[in-house]
Amino acid sequence: MSKTETLVRALVDKHGKSRNSLMPVLQGVVKEERYLSEEAMLEVARELDISAADVFGTASFYTFLDTVPRGSYVIRVCKTIACHMAGKDVVIDALSDMLKIKVGETTVDGKFTLLTANCLGWCHKGPVMLVNDEVFPQITAQKAVEIVEEYARKK
Amino acid sequence: MSNYMVNLKINNIPVSVPEGSTIVQAANKLNFRIPTLCFHPDLSVAGNCRVCVVEITGARALAAACAMPVAEGMEVFTNSAKVRTARKHVIELLLSEHNADCTKCFKNGHCELQELAAEYRVGDHVFLDLVKASDKILDISSPSIQKDNSKCIRCQRCVRTCEELQAVGALAVACKGDHQRITTFMDKSLHNVVCTNCGQCINRCPTGALVERNYMEEVWDHINNPFKHVVVQTAPAVRIGLGEDLGLEPGHRVTGKLVSALKHIGFDSVLDTDFTADLTIMEEGTELLTRLKKAIVDKDETVTLPMTTSCSPGWIKFIEHTFPELLPNVSTCKSPQQMFGALAKTYYAQKKGLDPKNIVSVSIMPCTAKKFEANRPEMRASGYQDVDYVLTTRELAMMIKQAGIEFTKLDDMHYDSIMGEGTGAAVIFGATGGVMEAALRTAYEIVTGREVPFNNLNITPVRGMEGVREATITITGTRPEWSFLEGVEMKVAVAHGLVNAKELMTAVRDQKASYHFIEVMACPGGCLGGGGQPIPTSADIREKRAQAIYAEDEGLPIRKSHENPEVVQIYKDFLGEPLGHRSHALLHTHYKPRKRY
Numbered sequence A: 001m002s003k004t005e006t007l008v009r010a011l012v013d014k015h016g017k018s019r020n021s022l023m024p025v026l027q028g029v030v031k032e033e034r035y036l037s038e039e040a041m042l043e044v045a046r047e048l049d050i051s052a053a054d055v056f057g058t059a060s061f062y063t064f065l066d067t068v069p070r071g072s073y074v075i076r077v078c079k080t081i082a083c084h085m086a087g088k089d090v091v092i093d094a095l096s097d098m099l100k101i102k103v104g105e106t107t108v109d110g111k112f113t114l115l116t117a118n119c120l121g122w123c124h125k126g127p128v129m130l131v132n133d134e135v136f137p138q139i140t141a142q143k144a145v146e147i148v149e150e151y152a153r154k155k
Numbered sequence B: 001m002s003n004y005m006v007n008l009k010i011n012n013i014p015v016s017v018p019e020g021s022t023i024v025q026a027a028n029k030l031n032f033r034i035p036t037l038c039f040h041p042d043l044s045v046a047g048n049c050r051v052c053v054v055e056i057t058g059a060r061a062l063a064a065a066c067a068m069p070v071a072e073g074m075e076v077f078t079n080s081a082k083v084r085t086a087r088k089h090v091i092e093l094l095l096s097e098h099n100a101d102c103t104k105c106f107k108n109g110h111c112e113l114q115e116l117a118a119e120y121r122v123g124d125h126v127f128l129d130l131v132k133a134s135d136k137i138l139d140i141s142s143p144s145i146q147k148d149n150s151k152c153i154r155c156q157r158c159v160r161t162c163e164e165l166q167a168v169g170a171l172a173v174a175c176k177g178d179h180q181r182i183t184t185f186m187d188k189s190l191h192n193v194v195c196t197n198c199g200q201c202i203n204r205c206p207t208g209a210l211v212e213r214n215y216m217e218e219v220w221d222h223i224n225n226p227f228k229h230v231v232v233q234t235a236p237a238v239r240i241g242l243g244e245d246l247g248l249e250p251g252h253r254v255t256g257k258l259v260s261a262l263k264h265i266g267f268d269s270v271l272d273t274d275f276t277a278d279l280t281i282m283e284e285g286t287e288l289l290t291r292l293k294k295a296i297v298d299k300d301e302t303v304t305l306p307m308t309t310s311c312s313p314g315w316i317k318f319i320e321h322t323f324p325e326l327l328p329n330v331s332t333c334k335s336p337q338q339m340f341g342a343l344a345k346t347y348y349a350q351k352k353g354l355d356p357k358n359i360v361s362v363s364i365m366p367c368t369a370k371k372f373e374a375n376r377p378e379m380r381a382s383g384y385q386d387v388d389y390v391l392t393t394r395e396l397a398m399m400i401k402q403a404g405i406e407f408t409k410l411d412d413m414h415y416d417s418i419m420g421e422g423t424g425a426a427v428i429f430g431a432t433g434g435v436m437e438a439a440l441r442t443a444y445e446i447v448t449g450r451e452v453p454f455n456n457l458n459i460t461p462v463r464g465m466e467g468v469r470e471a472t473i474t475i476t477g478t479r480p481e482w483s484f485l486e487g488v489e490m491k492v493a494v495a496h497g498l499v500n501a502k503e504l505m506t507a508v509r510d511q512k513a514s515y516h517f518i519e520v521m522a523c524p525g526g527c528l529g530g531g532g533q534p535i536p537t538s539a540d541i542r543e544k545r546a547q548a549i550y551a552e553d554e555g556l557p558i559r560k561s562h563e564n565p566e567v568v569q570i571y572k573d574f575l576g577e578p579l580g581h582r583s584h585a586l587l588h589t590h591y592k593p594r595k596r597y
């Protein structure tokens, strides 16, 4: 059994074999593998006895359930109005310069993916950045770069 | 529905309807038509298009009449100024995102969206035109089905059809907001996913987003080519459906006019799939009896029972994907269409002294999956592609109109010979339960020498529209060579619509049910409700078509497949015996597992 199959089965064991488990199972896969591979979605469909298109459709509905490969660290900068007014553009530009990637891309070493996100509920403390599930409110371009440098030093 | 009646007023007129009725249903009772788009009588209610809005006194917002249940004392207005404006805006908004090139659209003249636009006389440029060139994602990967995203209004009737009626789930809603679209797993092409090509989604799509791949021009070209001998076969369900697309009410039998029309169009020989339906019964009946003998007398444990039918190509692709482990249960018989194709370029060619390479074999089918079937690599037994083109009932209706034929004024004509003779048993192939009934009429008589013990040959327990039906027939008074079947209770089951087939086959797989013989048709109602039949469809329309099928059967002089004189003749002149050497080569095949996921 592949690593993905083992992961999916463990998640299904934990959350149960019903349609209601679809979200927690998908979230569990993304937590481990950063994105939902074709293999992972097919396995989830098989385990929950629902159609593969349904799994894909559900995943495509949520920004956080990616269906394309992502880096080990997924950076998301909020692009919605409050964060926009608070200066999210300079943050994104700085990160893009530093990582040498555009929004939507992943660094060649597979470490970072730079994305934007819709409102993250931190509007009062924008601009806000997310690295995997860690939240960084009220960031500046410089702070953002420092934080990402910190991650770069981790393995 | 409850017996409790609810009183309300629609447009100031009192009406009472059973509790749980929707406003649309109540309005229908008063003959007020409320337009709908995402609603379809065969499907669950989605309530997403808002075309059906009505005003309810005291309510803050307009309500969706297809979803809103009636309440005591409710006052509904279906045509107030507010309603009219809202409805018109809904249609205009739908069109602002719609690639409305009606004149080039396959659905032109048969489109629910177009009809609504015409009815409400929508103006130009009320809303910004949001159609982008990139919206045009045309998928023509499948030989059966064409999907054009730029024509889709996201009503999700197709998604519900594929899931609720067919248990396939090939289509799903992806993304949200203005990115929302109907797609397949990972946006793969329809040909590369679990789609069975059944066409049920086409029958329920209100626009041109899902239509059949059409081959009318190719067929016209061959008809106009003097060097080609173009033969055409017509499936049983075409003769009871075609009229609906040519101005007749559902349930009209038009067999004789169908034959005349095909001759007028210019086919060289107008023949009948009923002939090979009868032949299928000979082959499949013999196969069933052989399997039973091996299991009961020879105690051969490799024999797989229950045996299932194999004439529905949607069912075949479904089992390949969903129950590959049950493929040995499927009869090895090809479908009547493919038996016909294999014989047209061998037996027919020989008898007529034609070179098979100059024969073009066309079939008229109530089905879209038959287009896929004709293209299968398994279907080249004659040394050529056995069936060259498959047209739906709808495509034929269009060709009849193109040819300028006044269909309803045509005289009745008879099918040509050879391969034009069919019995009542073959006609009922077009209705769910029909193959079972036809097989029993013949098998019982082979085994006992007597007719099936049912009044006037009508095996009513296998008829009807129940999703899964079962029957038991006790075999008594067997002929000596079949004595091992004496007293055996033949257990049979019938399923139509793949959601019912899935239920039945799950029980078989899990050994929770045991049968000898199972008939499965992919489409609701059987072929009469096929994905290539006239649109619209509903339980009521399918019921009328079924009545027409059984009336056609009762009206025919011969109603048992083994009595078809052309069938008797082909065994004498060409095939030898059922399951014989030649039959094996031409009329039988095996299918391979496909990935479900």
Ligand code: SF4
Binding pocket: B098, B099, B100, B101, B102, B103, B105, B106, B107, B108, B109, B111, B112, B113, B114, B151, B207, B208, B209
């Ligand atoms: S789907 Fe209907 S409205 Fe749209 S282009 Fe085709 S005919 Fe016209």
Ligand code: SF4
Binding pocket: B145, B161, B162, B166, B168, B169, B170, B171, B194, B195, B196, B197, B198, B199, B200, B201, B202
């Ligand atoms: S053709 Fe049948 S199986 Fe394929 S998408 Fe349509 S409804 Fe589903």
Ligand code: SF4
Binding pocket: B151, B152, B153, B154, B155, B156, B157, B158, B159, B182, B204, B205, B206, B207, B209, B210
């Ligand atoms: S393809 Fe047809 S049925 Fe499906 S959502 Fe689009 S318009 Fe509706």
Ligand code: FES
Binding pocket: A078, A079, A080, A081, A082, A083, A084, A118, A119, A120, A121, A122, A123, A124, A126, A128
């Ligand atoms: S707008 Fe950025 S968190 Fe709400």
Ligand code: FES
Binding pocket: B035, B036, B037, B038, B039, B046, B047, B048, B049, B050, B051, B052, B053, B064, B065, B066, B067
């Ligand atoms: S028909 Fe009622 S909301 Fe679509």
